[in-house]
Amino acid sequence: MELTxxxxxxxxxxPRPACPCATCATARGTHARAATALLVDNALLxxxxxxxxxxxxxxxxxLGGVRQVLLTHPxxxxxxxxxxxxxxxxxxxxxxxxxxxxGHRVRAVPMDSPGTGYEVTSAEGNRLxxxxxxxxxxxxxxxxxxxxxxxxxxxxxxxxxxxxRMRGAVxxxxxxxxxxxxxxxxxxxxxxxxxxxxxxxxxxxGTTLVVGAYREVPDVPRRTLVLGGARSGKSVEAERRLxxxxxxxxxxxxxxxxxxxxxxxxxxLHRERRPGSWRTEETCELVxxxxxxxxxxxIDCLALWLTDAMDRVGAWDDxxxxxxxxxxxxxxxxxxxxxxxxTRRTVVVVSNEVGSGIVPASAGSRRFRDELGRLNAAFxxxxxxxxxxxxxxxxxxx
Numbered sequence: 001m002e003l004t005x006x007x008x009x010x011x012x013x014x015p016r017p018a019c020p021c022a023t024c025a026t027a028r029g030t031h032a033r034a035a036t037a038l039l040v041d042n043a044l045l046x047x048x049x050x051x052x053x054x055x056x057x058x059x060x061x062x063l064g065g066v067r068q069v070l071l072t073h074p075x076x077x078x079x080x081x082x083x084x085x086x087x088x089x090x091x092x093x094x095x096x097x098x099x100x101x102x103g104h105r106v107r108a109v110p111m112d113s114p115g116t117g118y119e120v121t122s123a124e125g126n127r128l129x130x131x132x133x134x135x136x137x138x139x140x141x142x143x144x145x146x147x148x149x150x151x152x153x154x155x156x157x158x159x160x161x162x163x164x165r166m167r168g169a170v171x172x173x174x175x176x177x178x179x180x181x182x183x184x185x186x187x188x189x190x191x192x193x194x195x196x197x198x199x200x201x202x203x204x205x206g207t208t209l210v211v212g213a214y215r216e217v218p219d220v221p222r223r224t225l226v227l228g229g230a231r232s233g234k235s236v237e238a239e240r241r242l243x244x245x246x247x248x249x250x251x252x253x254x255x256x257x258x259x260x261x262x263x264x265x266x267x268x269l270h271r272e273r274r275p276g277s278w279r280t281e282e283t284c285e286l287v288x289x290x291x292x293x294x295x296x297x298x299i300d301c302l303a304l305w306l307t308d309a310m311d312r313v314g315a316w317d318d319x320x321x322x323x324x325x326x327x328x329x330x331x332x333x334x335x336x337x338x339x340x341x342x343t344r345r346t347v348v349v350v351s352n353e354v355g356s357g358i359v360p361a362s363a364g365s366r367r368f369r370d371e372l373g374r375l376n377a378a379f380x381x382x383x384x385x386x387x388x389x390x391x392x393x394x395x396x397x398x
Contacts, residue, residue: 001104001122001211002041003149006055008205009033010182011073011133023183030204036179038130038151040120043102045069045086046130053083059206068100072132073115091116111135119147126212129169133180136160137169146171148212154178154200155185158243159275161198166246166277175215176200193396196220198244221385222346227353227376227397228389235300237389238350245346247295248278251286253304284308290339290347302351302379306372309333315371316364333375340382351376353388 007013014033015024027033035049039056042065049055056063069089082088092098092108094116099105103123108116115132122128127145131137131152136159147169154161155178164170178200185191195201199220203209224241228234242248278298281289284305289297299305313328314320340347355373360366380386386398 001120001124001126001128002208003128003151003211004039004056004059004061004208005151005177005179005203005205006037006039006052006059007034007049008036008179008181008203010180011035012182014181014183016183019183021183023186026186027183033181033205036133039063039066040104040128041102041122043067044100044104044106044120046118046120047072048082048086048089050081055206059208061208067102068098068106070106070116070118072117072130073135092118110138112138122211124212128211129164131157131160136163146174148173149175149177149209151177151179153180154195154198154244155181155191158198158240159277161200161244162246162275162277165244172199175209175211177209178202190394193394194240197224197241200244220346221383223340223343223383224348224385224387225376225380225383226348226350226387226389226394228350229353229356232389233392233394234350234352234389236392237387237394238298238300238348241348242296242298242346243275245296246277248275249289249295249297250278250280251289251297251299252280252282253284253286253299253301253308254282287335287339290343290345292345294345296346296348298348298350300350302349302375303354303372305336306333306368306375310368310371315367318363321367329371333371333378337375337378337382340379349379349383351379 013035015027034051034055036047037049037052038046039061042061045063045066048069048071053063063083063086066086069087071089071091094108094110097105097107105121107119109119111117111132113135115135117129117131117135117137120128127147129147129150133153134156136157150164150170152160154176161170161176170176176199178195181202185194192202197220226234226238286299286305309329309332310316313325315325315329352372354369360369388395388397
């Protein structure tokens with residue numbers, strides 16, 4: 001089954017008309033995207049958009065052989081002119097199935113928002129799932145085996161991707177292509193990086209893909225360290241990297257602080273951001289978690305884990321530090337680093353970068369700064385990817 005993406009942008013296209021934002025200002029040339037529309041084997045058109053016939057011609061195709069035009073979502077604005085020779089566009093009621101003269105079977109998939117998704121099966125048995133902008137499948141369906149390709153709004157609905165993974169509809173071999181791209185995230189390399197962390201990719205308008213053909217899916221790093229200063233956006237970046245995966249275990253190393261309203265507010269904000277399917281564990285016992293098999297771990301953060309470890313060995317007291325505290329802390333951190341090296345789980349870890357500020361006034365604070373720097377360096381050496389977040393922007397260090 002051959003799929004040509006006539007457009008990959010939001011319904012209004014990218015850049016948005018008259019929008020002055022930074023993403024729209026840079027969405028020029030190859031970064032410009034027409035509204036999403038899919039041409040399947042030159043016989044089925046999913047979503048009719050302005051300029052579809054011209055887009056097909058630019059991609060080396062014709063709409064002359066199209067036998068069915070299906071819409072996935074309500075189209076605002078003036079009606080789109082139907083190119084000559086095309087059948088009238090329509091939508092299939094949820095759950096119903098069409099069999100086209102071309103041999104394709106098309107089933108309408110119910111959505112959790114206005115719109116219709118379509119599952120297309122070729123005569124050879126290859127399976128494509130196409131979802132409307134901002135939509136996710138409703139219910140528990142997904143089929144007996146994973147889809148060969150999923151074309152969806154992965155930027156705005158990573159939770160939809162997580163749901164498909166949880167149902168077995170998407171696995172490590174599924175080609176996930178992001179469409180309906182709007183100005184939510186920066187264009188170009190940053191969007192590609194964020195999607196790659198979810199196991200998805202983007203392609204330019206006019207790209208033709210073969211559904212079911214073997215290709216290397218984006219390599220999702222198994223161990224990632226996210227560094228950053230206070231309020232840099234490091235926790236948001238870490239959460240974003242696992243938003244497309246189900247059953248994530250969020251490991252909070254800070255615990256609760258009785259009577260500390262500001263700390264309670266911070267915890268509340270973090271919880272509101274996290275998907276409802278994630279589970280939270282409040283613990284500093286990271287080694288057993290890393291040794292277990294299970295869903296991805298998001299550990300936030302190493303600095304609080306180190307604070308607890310230093311408390312346990314009396315590292316804040318100069319005398320205790322010199323008489324065995326230092327050695328005890330080294331052993332505890334070495335055990336953690338070894339566990340990270342050996343783990344088979346997907347792990348994203350957050351840590352503070354505190355070595356770039358002023359020199360702390362007290363010996364204990366200087367000791368913490370130095371030990372955290374050593375821990376970050378040792379941890380980073382065991383991770384496939386290391387990021388530094390500055391002003392909400394993620395810089396890839398490895």
